Amino acid sequence: MGSHRKSSLIEDLYGIASFLPWWLSICMAIGFYFYLDSLAVMPVIDPQKPMAHVTGWLVYYVAYWGRYLLPLIFVFGAVTSLKAKAKRVSLLNNVRYDSAPQQDALAAISWREFEMLVGQFFREKGYKVSETTEGADGGVDLHLTDNDFKTYLVQCKHWKASKVPVNVVRELYGVMVAESASGAFVVTSGQFTDDAQAFANGKNIQLIDGLLLVSAIKGRDTQQNKPVISTVASAIQCPVCNSDMVLRTAKKGPNAGNQFFGCSRYPSCRGTKAA
Structure with missing residues (x-):
């Protein structure tokens, strides 16, 4: 090399x-x-x-x-x-404002443009965004800072064919812990494997697939049958889609028994916040 x-x-x-x-x-x-x-x-x-x-x-x-x-x-x-x-x-x-399907809207841009798109998406949500100088798949692509000066890591995957596997999510989680970041996001133009979604469940790491990203940008709700929720933390908004959050209890994994706030649009949106 x-x-x-x-x-x-x-x-x-x-x-x-x-x-x-x-x-x-x-x-x-x-x-x-x-x-x-x-x-x-x-x-x-x-x-x-x-x-x-x-x-x-x-x-x-x-x-x-x-x-x-x-x-x-x-x-x-x-x-x-x-x-x-x-x-x-x-x-x-x-x-x-594009009427094309999600796959066409994201497939037409390059990996660098996808990172710029994701960065602007988080800017509109109030985060201060710092872009890294790494190349494609070089690790952490964006650093976010919210109004409380908490930092978040973002990794972008502009993958048109294969699903994002669990090792990508696991590695970013390790970097998040090592850098003492408050949370992390993995954003892909495609989808995640079931193992990747299971690993992220209950952790302060958010998985945003192509469908959710485009729906959030367009302001649409991807969930067809939204369940009725009795206890909603209306003062707390999801960091991904800005919907209300619900107080839940993790049932498995290393955080089993601990409470956390989960997005009311789950499973369409898997946004979480520490309780």
């Missing part, structure tokens, strides 16, 4: 600027310009201090050219950030 090419300082700065909100990159570009411009002053020659003279000229030349180069990098980064935001919104709206 070939080694990754080492990126330059300009590429690193551009990457940072493109990941920031576009308006923040613009503000930083303006701030860098005025700060460096204030340093771009011809040094006063003092024969008694030759080293200070060299340092002064070095600062002058770096500030003189940097006041143009650094803001330009952040302006280009802001443009990239703004275009990425427009792309995410466009992907979500294409699914929301």
Whole structure:
């Protein structure tokens, strides 16, 4: 396997600027310009201090050219950030207003576009979303932060044929525990195996298949016969579909006997929250 090419300082700065909100990159570009411009002053020659003279000229030349180069990098980064935001919104709206079946709506996009779609889906639910720089199937794809500063991990699987197996869910659960995250989501364009669903049951890890994802984006209820529930925690909303949650007790697994909040739309939605 070939080694990754080492990126330059300009590429690193551009990457940072493109990941920031576009308006923040613009503000930083303006701030860098005025700060460096204030340093771009011809040094006063003092024969008694030759080293200070060299340092002064070095600062002058770096500030003189940097006041143009650094803001330009952040302006280009802001443009990239703004275009990425427009792309995410466009992907979500294409699914929301598309009359095509779920399989066609998600199969037409690439794995990278699927990650952008999922990220925008969680942004609309109030999460702060941070995208990783890993490639396809590189592990955790998104980091979420809610209003209570709790962190959640998201792994996206744009699989058109095979179902997501239990080992994928198990591995993400291990990463969630290792990073002390509050929860995790596995989002796929397809489906999950029965073993994967059984493993996630009762744990603070949510499985969102393609049908549920498209239904949640469109605002539809995928459950045909919704059961009558006597005890609903109406003040608590599902992190996946925003429906009311129900206080339940885990019947099996390592959390057997413990209470948790489950989505009232179960089994169409398997969202949970710790009680």
